[in-house]
Amino acid sequence: MTPNIVECRQVTKCYGKKKALDQLDIAIPSGRITGILGPNGCGKSTLFRTLTGMVRPDAGRIEVLGKAPGWQTNRDIAYLPDRARWYPNHNARQALEWGNSFLPGFSMERAIQLTNYMDIDLDMKVGGMSRGQEARVMLILCLARDVRLIVLDEPFTGIDVISREAIVASLIDYLEDSQQSVLISTHDIQEVEGLFDYTAMMKDGRAIWSGNTEDLRAEYGSLRDVFRKMYMKEWNK
């Protein structure tokens, strides 16, 4: 069995003339919280869609959990798509009940525990929630599942700094003793610096750096500095 949870070799995906993924090579070790960082349009969501089998690459090879992505792997993946929303007329409890009846490996007990962690009122209608509260409900639907891989596409977008810090703190706390692997994409690394222990930086559909976050910091400074340097010539190789 491969020690990597994800392996992409020379993966290309085009939308018309646009290369969303351009001969992408990336290997992500299991059991880590990995940040997929990069500016808007660099291919993060497309990468996640290929990992969950929603999008087929035009070329290249992908392995997730040691297999080609699809029905064999999706049972073991919890995926939060970009801009995911819940039904506004349901309350949080109904959202969790839905998860309990439809999502493989869902634990209602764990979900209730997470609502306490994340300070969610189970009787509150999702339509009446703030963006940050709704984002927490969406996260709980993923985190309450006993799966090997959790894939979160921009889970913090639109959430204010204070709520984001609270969510990140509860995520770190919750995942501390977990064997699960977590992939999180973001273009806004400022508030999640302390979250990732492995990092992959993407640009124009390629991975331009990947490795232990500590090594990245030691080599280039804070993630924020690295992110800035992504736009400079030295990264255009």
Ligand SMILES: Nc1ncnc2c1ncn2[C@@H]1O[C@H](COP(=O)(O)OP(=O)(O)OP(=O)(O)O)[C@@H](O)[C@H]1O
């Ligand atoms: N369904 C689609 N049809 C046409 N073009 C697409 C489609 N999906 C993505 N693209 C294009 O592919 C490129 C990569 O998009 P993608 O959404 O993967 O990037 P991203 O890094 O997730 O961006 P963001 O941070 O803004 O969410 C962009 O130029 C985007 O416009």
